[in-house]
Amino acid sequence: MLNKISLEHILFLDIETVPEYEDYSSITDDKKELWEQKSQYQRKEDFTAEEFYERAGIWAEFGKIICISVGYFHLKGENRTFRTTTFHGEEAALLKEFKNLLNGHFSASKYLLCGHNAKEFDFPYIARRMIIHRIELPYKLNLFGKKPWEVPHLDTMELWKFGDYKHFTSLKLLAHILGIPSPKQDIDGSMVRQVYYEEKDIDRIINYCELDVVTTAQVFLRLRGDDLLEESEIKKV
Known part of the structure; x- marks a missing residue:
């Protein structure tokens, strides 16, 4: 069934998120109370709400998106390339840029979005943050009534x-x-907050996010029974 989907009709993506504020003390008192309630089940008695705040990035209500990396196949005869690019910067601006990409190039019904655990995390997170910023949802993320x-x-x-x-x-x-070669990553997901707020090195995060997009595409190829991408076939645009 997967082989019936054209690779050129899939936009692969991954997002990186961090807590909305650098530290707990920056949150308003009313939001601190809401955070304590929201995080209570997961932190139990092991952490205070303040100690647990470094994990706030996993919730769209208390976190924000710092980059969205995408990748797509370009096929020409027997040749193929996989092109990646990343939207980053101020959250509302990057969300609008991503929306413009969807509406401008991937709006037709034949196009699909693909990520790893994206139905539980990436897709709803992007949609929630768009609504928070009063950005109208693009068709590909608007699931109401579907x-x-x-x-x-x-x-x-x-x-x-x-x-x-x-x-x-x-x-x-x-x-x-x-059997997919592991990309050389110098950080993992647990380090993104530190690299963003303390080291202020967005380029490291972008590289990490784009490598995950490539790996997701490689997994999809394996699930189809296709040959994996060679390093020479991967292009950053």
């Missing part, structure tokens, strides 16, 4: 589940067991 088979989203983690809803597999693990 039937399940009308949702234009693919998820490599969901594809790997084969109907097992209890199963979670990280992108790193899935790439390893599928």
